[in-house]
Each structure stands twice: as structure tokens, then as C-alpha cells.
Amino acid sequence: MELHGDNIGIFGGSFNPVHIGHMMLAQYIAEFAGLDKVLLMLSPHNPLKENSSLAPDNDRMQMLRIATSGGYSRVEPSDIELHLPRPSYTAMTLRELKSRYPATTFHLIIGADNWLSFDRWREPDFILANAKIIIYPRPGYDIDPVSLPAGVRLMEGVPTTEISSSFIRRAIAGGHDMNYFMPHNVYKYIIEKGLYI
Numbered sequence: 263m264e265l266h267g268d269n270i271g272i273f274g275g276s277f278n279p280v281h282i283g284h285m286m287l288a289q290y291i292a293e294f295a296g297l298d299k300v301l302l303m304l305s306p307h308n309p310l311k312e313n314s315s316l317a318p319d320n321d322r323m324q325m326l327r328i329a330t331s332g333g334y335s336r337v338e339p340s341d342i343e344l345h346l347p348r349p350s351y352t353a354m355t356l357r358e359l360k361s362r363y364p365a366t367t368f369h370l371i372i373g374a375d376n377w378l379s380f381d382r383w384r385e386p387d388f389i390l391a392n393a394k395i396i397i398y399p400r401p402g403y404d405i406d407p408v409s410l411p412a413g414v415r416l417m418e419g420v421p422t423t424e425i426s427s428s429f430i431r432r433a434i435a436g437g438h439d440m441n442y443f444m445p446h447n448v449y450k451y452i453i454e455k456g457l458y459i
Contacts, residue, residue, distance in 0.1 A: 267297075267299050269298050270368055270369065271291055271300035271368075271370075272301050272359075272369065273303060273371040274352065274370075278322055279427055279448060280322075280329045280444060281427060282444055283426075285445065286421060286423065287398060288302060288337045289334065289336070291420075293336075300338075302337065302338070303340045304322055304326060304339065305343055315431055317457050319344055323339065327339055328448050329447075351383075352384070353383075353384050356392055367393075368394070373397070373398055373403070375400045377395070377414075378405070390411065394414070396415060397417065400422075425443055430458075
């Protein structure tokens, strides 16, 4: 992976599967937060955690590649966490990124729910010292922008959707057509591979 640009967003998740809500948010932040690029950072399967609904890493990575193949160059997938020791922690990922790209400013993109529990993350002070944080609103999780420390900002006006990966998985398992809920070729991949059935 080669990074071009001084301001790179990190939008991490299991993307199980990636859907239009993820893509909309990533593009919005790339366009309106002054970033050169947003990385969709795939979180690996935690071997200590039993989750039978989690598709294999390679399938989720392939779906991210498919989702970002439409010609918009400022959102791209990243498999860096798949090559780091597990379980995966944001601080560890950030250390790896900073060692590879020391001149780049990284912006961690998290939901308001995650910000409200940020003090329970591993090495939150290290993260705050080595990355800027962009918070996007989540229903039911209110944040006062005035209360935020330096380097942390709340994005206003972010278009949100109630679509979730868990809803999509349940719907596919129930035989419902979810074609318009994700990039078309991602849905085609899911059906061809028999995922979430």
C-alpha cells in the first residue's frame, strides 16, 4: 500500500459486509473533512472471540476491494491489520502506520458511541498524541463539541443511515434481496459465495 497525501483517514471495522452506509460516510469525510484519502481498515477475525456470522478475512477484504473499484480514488481498502499480531488494537495499527509513513497525519474516524467509551480503549493517550480524531454522529449518543480536546472534532451534517451489517446479514439469511443496500457487485459476490446464508 502506498499513501499519497498528508492527511489520511482511518475508518476501521469488520465490514461484515461493507454496505452503502459505510461507503457514503467514507466519501463524505474524504470530501468534507479536508482529507486526501480514507482507508477502509479491515479488522481481522479475533481468534479468541467466537463469531460464526463473521465472514472469512479474505472474503471481507475482497468485498472491500470490489466496493472501492468504482473509480473514486480517495477511498480505498487496507489489509494492514491482517498482517499485524492479533488481537488487533488501534494503537498497534497506528504505530505501524507511523513507522511506514512518518510524515503523514492520520485521522481516526470513529462513531460518537466509540468516542464516549474511548477512555477504555488500549492506550488512548498514545492514540490522541499520534492521530487526530474525527467523530461522526450516532443516534442516541450526544457529544458537546465544546467538551472535545485539541485534535478531536465532531463532524456536523454527516448524512447517516440506519442500515447495519447485522441487519443485512439477517435479511440475506432470511432470503431477502439486499441488492440496493450495498454496491451491486458486492451483493453479487455474497450470493455467488453463499455468504451469510
